[in-house]
Amino acid sequence: xSRLLFIEANDSTHQSKGISSQMNETFLSSYRTHHPEDEIVxxxxxxxxxxxxxxxxxTSAAKLFWGESLDAEESVPVEKLQExxxxxxxxxxxxxxFPMWNLTVxxxxxxxxxxxxxxxxxxxxxxxxxxxxVTGKHVLLLHSRGxxxxxxxxVSSDHAVRYMIDILRFFGIEDVESVIxxxxxxxxxxxxxxxxNALSACEKAGQRF
Numbered sequence: 001x002s003r004l005l006f007i008e009a010n011d012s013t014h015q016s017k018g019i020s021s022q023m024n025e026t027f028l029s030s031y032r033t034h035h036p037e038d039e040i041v042x043x044x045x046x047x048x049x050x051x052x053x054x055x056x057x058x059t060s061a062a063k064l065f066w067g068e069s070l071d072a073e074e075s076v077p078v079e080k081l082q083e084x085x086x087x088x089x090x091x092x093x094x095x096x097x098f099p100m101w102n103l104t105v106x107x108x109x110x111x112x113x114x115x116x117x118x119x120x121x122x123x124x125x126x127x128x129x130x131x132x133x134v135t136g137k138h139v140l141l142l143h144s145r146g147x148x149x150x151x152x153x154x155v156s157s158d159h160a161v162r163y164m165i166d167i168l169r170f171f172g173i174e175d176v177e178s179v180i181x182x183x184x185x186x187x188x189x190x191x192x193x194x195x196x197n198a199l200s201a202c203e204k205a206g207q208r209f
Contacts, residue, residue: 004031004209005091006042009098009109019181019195020144024097026199027142027179030206041087045108050084051077053114065120084115085122093138093209096164100145104159113167122171132172139168140209141178142202146185179205 006028010020032040051057060078063070070078088094098109116122123130141164149158161178168176181198184191 001037001039002035002092003039003041003090004035004093004095005087006040006095007097007109007112008042008044009046009096009106009112011046011106012044019184019198020097020099020142022195022199023142023144023179023181023202026202027095027140027206027209030203031209032206034207038093041091043087045106045112048108050108050111050115051080053081053111057081061118065118081115081118084112085118088116089121089134092136093140095140095142095209097142098160098164100143100147100149100158100160103157105163110163113164116171117167130170132170134171134173137173137175138209139173139176140205141165141176141180142205143178144181144184144198146183148183148186150182177205 006024008024010018010024012018012021028040028042031038056074057077060070060074061081063074064078064082096109098105101107104110119125120133122134123132125131141161143161145160147154149155161180165176179198179201181194184194187194
């Protein structure tokens with residue numbers, strides 16, 4: 001039995017269900033059907049409302065890792081940070097579902113990745129640079145963006161999927177695949193086809209992931 005952590009960074013709390021929700025539901029339904037024994041943990045970052053990762057929290061996290069004592073004000077937020085990090089490290093398979101916001105990922109997702117980026121746990125420093133410490137993880141990115149960022153003139157403007165791949169590699173995770181829906185707003189005459197293909201890809205991903 002494997003443990004799947006499904007991390008959702010879509011603000012479905014303030015809007016009716018959109019295409020991102022359809023992609024999520026299609027994947028999870030397929031995954032549950034084909035992996036009935038697996039444990040599934042869903043983490044909605046917009047509902048979690050993680051405190052902002054600032055220098056104070058970073059310093060407290062470092063103190064915890066090195067076994068230094070924390071005062072009452074420090075202990076609660078840093079223990080919560082460690083809870084999220086442990087949940088990530090204890091999972092065999094991890095799915096990140098997120099749209100493109102202003103050319104990059106939504107702020108709650110970036111904040112969550114800062115929670116995970118802890119020296120000595122997901123990476124370590126060496127004289128030749130940082131080295132990732134996370135192994136044995138299988139990661140899937142479910143991503144939607146209304147414009148087409150696969151063309152030569154736009155590919156360099158994608159700071160969403162590129163960021164996620166880079167930060168995961170920073171942690172040592174190389175096994176990353178993706179299902180990307182793009183262009184359904186830029187090409188309205190092709191929207192139905194693009195969405196249908198993306199949902200089909202989500203269904204297939206749920207089978208094999």
